[in-house]
Amino acid sequence: MTRLDSEKDKNRFCFLLKKRDILLCFRYTALTFGFNASPFILLYVLRYHAEQFEDYMCTRMIKNNFYMGNLCKTSNSPEELHKLYIEVVHCLQKGCFDLRSCNSNCELVKSQMEKDDRMVQHDSDWEKVLGYKYNPKLDTLKISNSEVDNSVNTKRGVLSQTANIFDPLSLCIPVTVRAKVPLRELWSLKLDWGDVMSDPLQQRRSSLAVDLAGLSDLKCPRQAINQDSPAILCIFRDASHNAYGFVVYGVQNGKSNFVFAKAKVAPMKARTLPNLELLASYLAVKTLPTLLKTYSHVKINNIYIAVDAQVVLSWLLSENIKTKSQYTRNRLKDVHQIRQEIRQKHSLDIQFKYVPSAETPADSLSRGISLDMFQQIFQYWTSGPKWIAETPINWPKCSLDYLSSKKQGDSLIFGATHYGFGL
Known part of the structure; x- marks a missing residue:
């Protein structure tokens, strides 16, 4: 208070x-916790408190690693993490902030938390971390349990139920994207918020609700990229007439891990499939500056974007944009502009590669799949194709009939942390 x-x-x-x-x-x-502005006030006061001390790792952590009252920090060094924990407790105590409900996957830090009587007190193996469930023993994440009502039959109810699935990293987007597509259909039918859906839509919604309820059983490794080793970002993107999106994998030390994914429902205004494929590429490129900022402490050696549409790949590799569509020209200009900004700011160039549809994990997020099928390919989804972890990456050899010999050459060039604690 x-x-x-x-x-x-x-x-x-x-x-x-x-x-x-x-x-x-x-x-x-006094400012009591309960105002709509309370989370902002808390973070503002914490930042103000941190600014009263010299600028070092602990105060920077207080400024940047708090979210809605939760403090999360990772490091490859148990000793560094242990020191940070002691420093942050001491620093915040000077402002009468009492850290509690702590946990860690590092035994050294965990023993210190138990000694300080700050360990979380419950019988569950799972902790709530930034909206996800985290298991410190297994070092795995899963989405939180969501109450899904399969009896909803209005546009208001469908939107409300869809919003209940909190998955900002899109760990389960191949399944949850199926919840977004019916919303587009409901808007196209121009139903009011309280109008009852048709029987076919209700049946699809009922089967989807069962799948959504089972997503919390899937567990994904927490660590995506090791900050002590150089890494490569491999991005697979895809599109269908229902949705388009991409998935990012971090590749290093002979391993590849899921980093982030994103999918959007195709626009209500009909677009050609090549245009939707271009939108998927644009969405992936647009997200790269944020990803590079997030992993600014990691040396990124290369960025690859795998494209399964030769027409779109030809557009992306062209210096002179030759198409009658103004919409297509604008999106290509945006891609080239972002690519140039990344080249100037990070000294990195985006390399576009051709990959057949059968070799891209993003195919599942553009089509949407059932929970049973997702469980079968979950290992493939969380680690990507095995060949991206090879050194050098063993890109599939394909016939590129739509590309000139120069573009074919351009297309075929080969070229985070262990421990953490939460409060």
Whole structure:
């Protein structure tokens, strides 16, 4: 609780109560947790507190690693993590912040938490971390249990149920994308929020609800990229008439791990499949600056984007954009502009490769698949094709009939941490 001094008059509130015909007005003398602005106020106060100390790793962690009251930090060094834990506890105690409900997958840090009596107290193996469930013993993540009601039959109910699935990394997007496609159909039918859906749509929704409820049983390794070794980003993108998107894998030391994925429903205005494939490429390129900023502490050697449409690959490799479609020209200009910015800022170039549809994991997120099928390919989804972990990457050999000999040459050029704690 933060006591107010000179800001009291900014926290007045009023009930419709009168005393002797005078409207009673009250004011808070402290900021209680419960306001809509409380999370922001907490982070603002934490940043202000951290700025009262010299700038070093602990204060930077307080400024950058808090989210909604949760503090998460990872490192490859148990000793460094142990030191940071002791420092952050000491630093925040000076501001009367008492860290509690702590846990870690590092035994050294965990023993210190137990000694300080700050360990989380419950019988579950899973912790809530940034909306996901995390198992410190197995070092795995899974999405939180979601209550899915398969009896909803209105547009309002479908939208509400779809929003219940919290998966910002898109670990389970090949299944959850199926929940987004019906929303586009409901909008195209111009139904009001309370109108009942047709029987075919309700049947599809019911089968989907069963699949969504079972997603919390799937577990994914937490570590994506090791910050102590150079890495390669391999991006697979794909599109269908229903959805388009991409999936990113971090490749290093003979291993490949899921990093991030994203999918969007195809626009209501009909687009050709090549245009949708281009949108998938644009979405992948557009996300790269954020990914590179997130992994700024990791040396990224190469960025590859695998394309399974030769027409789109020809567009992406062309210096002179030759197409009558203004929409296509604009998207290609955007791709080239972002590519140039990445080249200038990070000294990295994006290399586009051709990969047949059968070799791209993104095929599942563009089509949407059942939970049973997703369980069968889950290992493939979380680690990507085996050949991307080879050194050098053994790209599939294919006939590129739509590309010139120069573009074919351009297309065929070969070229995070162990431990953490949460509070």
